Amino acid sequence: MTGFVISGSALAVEDSELDALFEGLRGGDPAAAAQIEQRIYDIWSKSGSPSMDLLLERGRKALESGDWKTAVEHFSALIDHAPDFAEGYNGRATAYFMAGQFGQAVEDIGQTLSLNPKHFAAMSGLALILQELGRPEDALEIWREVETLTPHREGLSQTILELERQVDGQTL
Known part of the structure; x- marks a missing residue:
């Protein structure tokens, strides 16, 4: 990551923990899924730099307040200083999505997924955008990918079922 370094041994520990969490x-245990997802987010949110973590936190607080x-400004600053940190792109994608700027959101989701191919939250955001754009077949494909990573996610099976019905031409 540009501007800061997480030690190799710390990355190896996080990678092995992430592997275990995804397993x-x-x-x-569907009851534990939300807690496991939260732990994954916690790991993904560690940049290795207190100043980068502060930018991430400020961006998230602005999201929470609807600003x-x-x-976007905080996440863009984070991306400028840490272009290999997927959470900067994911946060900015969320801000763009909430602002209705789907093209920019999709671009940042693509960058998030290139840096972190298992980022099920970014995949979920992409699927939501595809649904908004009237592309249920594409959304269904993405939701199925999310399901391979986190099959017990609340509401996921219902979303997939509804999209399958829509794609198959059945009335919901």
């Missing part, structure tokens, strides 16, 4: 998501413009 836990695919496992049989999309400020959120």
Whole structure:
């Protein structure tokens, strides 16, 4: 990552923990899925730099308050200083999505997924955008990918079922 470094041994520990967490998501305990997802987000949110973490936090707070413009500014600053940190792109994609700027959101989702191919939240955002754009077949494909990573996600099976019916031409 530009501007800061996480030690190789710290990355290896996080990678092995992430592998175990993703295995836990695919496992049989739906009640634990939300907690496991939160732990994954916590790991993904560690940039290795307190100043980058502060930019991430400021962007997220701006999102929570509905200030999309400020959120984009914070996430853009984070991306400028840490272009290999997927959460900067993911946060900015969320801000763009909330502001109705789907093209820019899709671009940042693509960057998020190129840096973190298992980013099920970014995939979910892409699927939502595809649904908004009237592309249910494409959205269904993405939701199915999300399902392979986190099959117990609340509401996911219902979303997939509804899209399958829509794609198959059945009335919802």
